[in-house]
Amino acid sequence: xxxxxxxxxxxxxxVLLSVTLLMFGLSSISAGDAARVMAEKVYNHPTQxxxxxxxxxxxxxxxxxxxxxNWLKKAVKGDFGKSLSTGNPAFYELKRHFxxxxxxxxxxxxxxxxxxxxxxxxxxxxxxxxxxxxxEVFSFISVSMPNFWIGLMLLYLxxxxxxxxxxxxGTHGDVPWIAAFAMDVGYFGILIRLIRTNLSEVLLSDFVxxxxxxxxxxxxxxxxxxxKNSMLPVMTRIVSMIIGVLCGSAVIESIFSLNGIGALALxxxxxxxxxxxxxxxxxxxxxxVVMNLLVDISYSVIDRRxxxx
Numbered sequence: 001x002x003x004x005x006x007x008x009x010x011x012x013x014x015v016l017l018s019v020t021l022l023m024f025g026l027s028s029i030s031a032g033d034a035a036r037v038m039a040e041k042v043y044n045h046p047t048q049x050x051x052x053x054x055x056x057x058x059x060x061x062x063x064x065x066x067x068x069x070n071w072l073k074k075a076v077k078g079d080f081g082k083s084l085s086t087g088n089p090a091f092y093e094l095k096r097h098f099x100x101x102x103x104x105x106x107x108x109x110x111x112x113x114x115x116x117x118x119x120x121x122x123x124x125x126x127x128x129x130x131x132x133x134x135x136e137v138f139s140f141i142s143v144s145m146p147n148f149w150i151g152l153m154l155l156y157l158x159x160x161x162x163x164x165x166x167x168x169x170g171t172h173g174d175v176p177w178i179a180a181f182a183m184d185v186g187y188f189g190i191l192i193r194l195i196r197t198n199l200s201e202v203l204l205s206d207f208v209x210x211x212x213x214x215x216x217x218x219x220x221x222x223x224x225x226x227x228k229n230s231m232l233p234v235m236t237r238i239v240s241m242i243i244g245v246l247c248g249s250a251v252i253e254s255i256f257s258l259n260g261i262g263a264l265a266l267x268x269x270x271x272x273x274x275x276x277x278x279x280x281x282x283x284x285x286x287x288x289v290v291m292n293l294l295v296d297i298s299y300s301v302i303d304r305r306x307x308x309x
Contacts, residue, residue: 005297012289020075020278024068027274034274035060037084075282081275085267090275094283100176101253101260105245106291107180108269112241116188121222122193127200135196140190150181151255179256183249187241194237198230205229232299240294243288 035055039046250262
């Protein structure tokens, strides 16, 4: 396993290099002029000469390949440049906004597991029953509704009508549980049906019949043997959902006025704050790669028959 982990860690390097190269190339041809944005922070109405001076001072007039090399040299040391909006280091801005997104992501995952796992198990155990049909309808509805629409409806209901949360901030007791629920809506049905499908297959297998013949309780068979043997695809999906929550939080954060990294990235796109946007993409890309590595390692931990090569 050590050999496999080392190989995968080394593979992360070219992956991240490819991401940074693509990101830098696309950001350089995007609409807007970073030099003009920087000049407007210094001068009220910058002239073309002042803009060109700012461009030269920051090396934006160098060939693109040289700009990338200079940026990469600093980025490896954790220096992604300074935010064009605040003047603070880009990584500091990301770190300052992360607690809000981290709290939202944690609450989202907790709600997702609390609701989806029991419903998925019940749907598999009572397959084709009335309860299964009700859960199936709920799953269908959840995947059919976009989270931004649900977010607006929940904000109106709990913020305007019942006044249980602040319309600006969208939290109750400093916990963004309404925003977390809106974030989860599209994932509930997916995870419930995935657990149902995999657990149903396991419960119909021969080894489960043998366990029943030995007199093991149904609860023991479901939780200890059934869930363990159906967890691999479920775990993969849960990790992809965690990644989706962190990377796709901008819409929900904007609706509920949560000042997290998603809202920060969205603002960086609008204002062409390239250092912040580049820092956001690199850090999130590294997170995705590392999470995928951890999932692969967890496979062999859960199921000893899987050998990592």
